[in-house]
Amino acid sequence: MHNPQLNEDGQLMHLLSVEGLPQKILTQILDTAASFMEVSARDVKKVPLLRGKSVFNLFFENSTRTRTTFEIAAKRLSADVINLDINKSSTAKGETLLDTIDNLVAMHANLFVVRHASSGAPFLIAEHLQRIGRDDVHVVNAGDGRHAHPTQGLLDMYTIRHYKKDFTQLRVAIVGDILHSRVARSDIHALTTLGVPEVRAIGPETLLPKHLDKLGVHVFHDMNEGLRDCDVIIMLRLQNERMTGALLPSAGEYFRHYGLTPQKLALAKPDAIVMHPGPMNRGVEIHSAVADGSQAVILPQVTFGIAVRMAVMSIVAGN
C-alpha cells in the first residue's frame, strides 16, 4: 500500500503517524535528535538548516507544551515561525480546512505543524498538497483526534533509548486511558517497530480499546500484576475533556486502582523509569512522590522533545 508519508525513494516527506514507518526511519530520527541535543546545549542554540523557510503552527485544538516545543524547535533551526490562533480566525468564519491551507501555501508556507481534534486531518492536508503538486510543502502531525501523536511517540522512544540503551530486552507498561490516547497508539507502534519484546497495557476495561492483543500488547486490569518487573512505565493522563459517558466511578476511585504510588512503583524493576506525556493530574493518575521522585524522567522528556522535533522537521524539509 502507498504510504503518503514517504516519497518514491522511501524517504520521510511528512510525519503523519508512527504506524507504517520502517525501523530505519525511526532510528534515523532518534540518531539525528541526538545530534540536536548537543545544539541545545550551546551558547548559540541555533543551526542554519531551515533559514528562509516558514513553519506554520496550525493548532485547531489547544496545546501549550507541544506548540511551544515545536516553536522552539523551528526557531533553533532558524525557520520563521507563524502561530495561527485558528479558533479566532478564518475557520470561525466558515473557511474550510483545505481553503485555509491553500491560502497559507500562497503565503509561501514550507511546513505545517498540525494539531486537530479530528483523526486524519493531517493526512487530508498531505494528500491535498500532493494533489496540487506541492511536494515542497511538508506536514508534521502534532496530534490528531484519538489517532496519532507521532512526535510524542518518538520523544518517548528517545527517552527510553537514552536511559535504557537497548530496546530489545525491555518490558514496557502503558497505564491508564489508552482508549482515548493518541500517545498510547503512537507509543505502541513505535515500541513494536523498535523491537521491544513485551508491551503491556494496564487499565480498566472501559478505558482499553478492544483488540489490543492483535497489536501484540499484553492486557492487565490489575495494576499490581501489570507493573511487575517492568523497565519502563508510561503513565497517561486521564482525559477528562474527552470522556464521554460514565466510564469511571470517580477520580478518587481511579487513583486507588490505577494511580502510580511509590508502593506500586516498587513492584517494577528498581531502575525502572517513569514517564508521562503531560500535563499531569497529580493525585489522579500519579502520586506527587512519584512525579517528583528519582525515577521520574518527565521533565527530561520535554527537553528531548525539542531535539526530536528539530530532527523531524529538518528531515522532512530536506526530502
Place this chain on the structure above:
Amino acid sequence: MSPLPNPLPDAEAQCRQLAELIRPQLHKNPALVGIFSGGAWIAERLKTLLALEEDIGMIDVSFYRDDFAEKGLHPQCRPTAIPFDVEGRHIILVDDVLYTGRTTRAAINELFDYGRPASVAMAVLADRGGRELPIGATYCVWDVALQDGENLVLGRQEDGQLAWRLENA
C-alpha cells in the same frame, strides 16, 4: 600537483609528517578540531603524536552544509562535540582531503557558534585542488591531482590503521 602514485601513500606516515608541520606552533597552545569522520581520526593521531593533553573537538557539519536544499539532511549525522572553550583559542581544523572548500566553510561557521576563536588554521593530509571557495590549507602533506569522478577516501582498517583508497563515483 603530482599525479596519483601507485601504491597510494602511507596515511599513517603522512599523519606523522603533518604533526611535524604543526609542532612549531605548539607554543600557541592550539586546540584540534577534527571533521567527521576522517578528520577526527587524524586529529586523534595528532593529539598522540604531539603529546597534547587536551581532548580534541569533533565536528559533524551536517547542520551547516550548503546543499541541504538539494540533498536534504545526511542520514547519519553525529553530534558535534567541542570539549573546550573556543573563545580566544587558536583552533586547528583537521580534515582528510581538502577539495571544494565547502565542508571547511561549514565547519568554520559551526565553530563560530561556539565562540570567537583567536585564529582558525586548516590541517589536511591531502589537497586535491578543485576549490570553489577562497579557502586554503595552512598545513598539508600531499598535493595530488585526481580525475573528475575519482574520490580519495580515508578508511580505518580493522587493526585501527588509517589507509587511503580510491573510489570512482
